[in-house]
Amino acid sequence: MIVQKLKIYDTLKKETVLFEPLHPGYVGMYVCGPTVYSNAHLGNCRTYVSFDVIYRYLMHIGYKVRYVRNITDAGHLEGDLDEGDDKFAKKAILEQIEPMEIVQRYTVDFHHVLNLFNTLPPSIEPTATGHIIEQIEMTQKIIENGYAYENNGTVYFDVDKFSKEYPYTQLSGRNLEELLNNTRELEGQNDKKGRLDFALWIKAKPETLMRWNSPWGEGFPGWHIECSAMSSKYLGHEFDIHGGGMDLIPTHHTNEIAQNIACHKNTPARYWVHTNMLTVNGQKMSKSLGNAFLPEELFSGNHQILDKGYSPMAVRFFMLQAHYRSTLDFSNEALQASEKGLNRLMNAVKLLNNINVSVKSTVDIKGLTNNIYEALNEDFNTPVAIAGLFEGVRFINLINDGKETITASDKLLLQTLFKEIVFDVLGLKEEQSERTEKIDGLMQMILEFRTEAKANKDFLKSDWIRERLKEIGFEIKDSKEGTKYTIL
RNA sequence: GGUGCCGUGGCCGAGCGGCUAGGCAAGGCUCUGCAAAAGCCUCUACAGCAGUUCGAAUCUGCUCGGCACCUCCA
Secondary structure, three states: OOOOOOEEEEOOOOEEEEOOOOEOOEEEEEEOOOEOOOOOOHHHHHHHHHHHHHHHHHHHOOOEEEEEEOEEOOOOEOOOOOOOOEHHHHHHHHHOOOHHHHHHHHHHHHHHHHHHOOOOOOOEOOEOHHHHHHHHHHHHHHHHOOOEEEEOOEEEEOHHHHHHHOOOOOOOOOOHHHHHHHOOOOOOOOOOOOOOOOEEEEEOOOOOOOOEOOOOOOEEEOOOHHHHHHHHHHHOOOEEEEEEEHHHHHHHHHHHHHHHHHHHOOOOEEEEEEEOOEEEOOEEOOOOOOOOOOHHHHHHOOOOOOOOOOOHHHHHHHHHOOOOOOOEEEOHHHHHHHHHHHHHHHHHHHHHOOOOOEOOOOOOHHHHHHHHHHHHHEOOOHHHHHHHHHHHHHHHHHHHOOOOOOEHHHHHHHHHHHHHHHHHHOOOOOOOOOOHHHHHHHHHHHHHHHHHHHHOOOHHHHHHHHHHHHHHOEEEEEEOOEEEEEEO
8 A cells, every 4th residue: 555645634734734654654643641640431432542643544554653652650630739749649539548559550441441442552662661761861961951940859841941942832722821821820830930840850748659759859740751752762852743632731731841842942743733622512522611421331231321231332333433632522323323323234245245236346446445545644534534434335235235246356356445444444353252153053043944934824933933032132134045143 | 801613405514606515314115924224216404694706515704602722631
């Protein structure tokens, strides 16, 4: 597959631009990963599913991609109290367990959930605690360069000085003066010079559990330095794509850019990619609002707004039916629509292998292929690509009904297209367990009984079998080729 | 209060100056013992008001409504 004219929306330039990697053929991509102090909710998953498709598509069109996604297991301050403890220590005291026990529990949960969503693991998944030395070194370098200062064991980034030389608020588009006037003064951080200054290294309090030695005494790394340190280490001082959720723009990524410039004299990424939020009834899904879904609740249907459970692939498909930069509103109805749509798509994929070929094609497979790739090249427009797939679904069904025809070579093209887009790029998969085959055998047996009853015109019995199966969750369809079933 | 984004048919969502995305739901037809599935057909929308233009969902202004960020957040 040749490298195509891929366009990406860059948050920094605020426009869609042609993607040209730093080193032809290679892509370095860094995505801000989760803070593992609680279960990943569905909104978090949307971001990682979005970047999974971006990762898959980049590889599909021929790039060799190094995808780095961190695990934040230290460093973030607690917002309200801000006493200098970090989140993990707090939760650990509360639950009477070790901080790293929390980290382990939720890291495992995170991987488990993303695996259910069929996301590919990143190339490197570095942890903040595993890169304390790099973070200290970067902090030192920033101090040496004059953009940070130490005060009483804590090191702050000097935003005032930095912003006089570089456009600090370029990414967020905020007005610096407004920010200065409206930023809340954080308690316990009175050692800093400017209101906007943020900590690179934080002095440990006596009760702080997670602490490391540093040139400034015992402490732990600040809010944003880990991503700068780890992206620099694994992708270089400049790399191609830096991604994350949109809510990271004003603070985390703004500060990350500042740190990188202060340390290495350049912006880390050539393209900034941000995913939009998942909403519930128009409101952002978040833990604090109490409207966050745990993936487990979604799969089991064990939640008040859900009528039933939905499979991970139905949810993944639901996410991909909206563009990654649009908000996506979550509802029972929308999910049901996606589930049925996915089902139709997957049935056509299966049917495709069995359709008959002719000497002539009455459907335009090349045009369809072009449309789908054009959509994906236009800032990864998965909803439009999926619309194209459904056009293909219609083709397949019409051919199956004998209303359209396809040549053997076009059939092969269509099979390749569906395999590559549906499975490789969109990352959808057949949801089958090892029990599926046994169920299938069992079903064939039951259907044989029913066919026999039908042959004897014992419709009372055949309908009874169909009704009973429907109650259990199997849908029966009679067709010329025999009886088929789908699991509802 | 400041900044930014958005309001598209019953629902979810693309589109971003002309060519009626797509999925789901609904109604009709074909097929069928009846269903289901599948196919075909129907449902032609862009918050409101002005303006720019030969032409606007798409550009501009105003009004109304919603959301996000400014505090950790994907």
